[in-house]
Amino acid sequence: MTPAACGIPVDAEVHRPSDRWGFDGQFYAELALDPLLRDPQLKIALDAPAYRSRRILTSWLAWLGGFGRPFWILNVYAGLNLVFWTGFAVMMARLFPSLRLGWTRRFCAMLITCGIIESLRSSLTDFPGFVLVTLSMMIGRAGGAGVLALAALTRDPICSASSDSGTIAHPGGRPSSGMCSMA
Numbered sequence: 001m002t003p004a005a006c007g008i009p010v011d012a013e014v015h016r017p018s019d020r021w022g023f024d025g026q027f028y029a030e031l032a033l034d035p036l037l038r039d040p041q042l043k044i045a046l047d048a049p050a051y052r053s054r055r056i057l058t059s060w061l062a063w064l065g066g067f068g069r070p071f072w073i074l075n076v077y078a079g080l081n082l083v084f085w086t087g088f089a090v091m092m093a094r095l096f097p098s099l100r101l102g103w104t105r106r107f108c109a110m111l112i113t114c115g116i117i118e119s120l121r122s123s124l125t126d127f128p129g130f131v132l133v134t135l136s137m138m139i140g141r142a143g144g145a146g147v148l149a150l151a152a153l154t155r156d157p158i159c160s161a162s163s164d165s166g167t168i169a170h171p172g173g174r175p176s177s178g179m180c181s182m183a
Helices: 024-033 049-053 057-065 070-095 101-111 114-122 126-139 141-152 156-162
Strands: none
Touching (some): 024 049, 024 057, 024 070, 057 070, 070 114, 126 141
């Protein structure tokens, strides 16, 4: 059918998608609909299926939380960064307990930095990976290694950044027995 036959004026401006693919979040949401990668259409829908499938944790969490139902999966995926944000706030409150006004302003500023807000807005995997690396360092030892393995399933370069990190010392003097590397 022609545009005129559909009632669209011929001189109407036609929206054409840009050459850009978009944000990472849209690909991981698409991946969440079929985390086993069985659908042959994923090769068309994703810009780099092999690359995206290595960062599968948030897609799997959305699929599990949505009980395999597409509408629920997409809604769970959209809310995952908010869940990680809440977990990050709890972890930071545990690491830096204080009730002073100046501390409260700094704490709130830490929770709304540009990178965190962008990750929330675009459903990126960067922030969940960062939260998991931070948690792995707080836990330390074998438990921390397990959490670090989960972080590698969100964003593989994040683990290399944590390999030089030692322990997270608690401001109150209680050192956390953090983990240095997977090797």
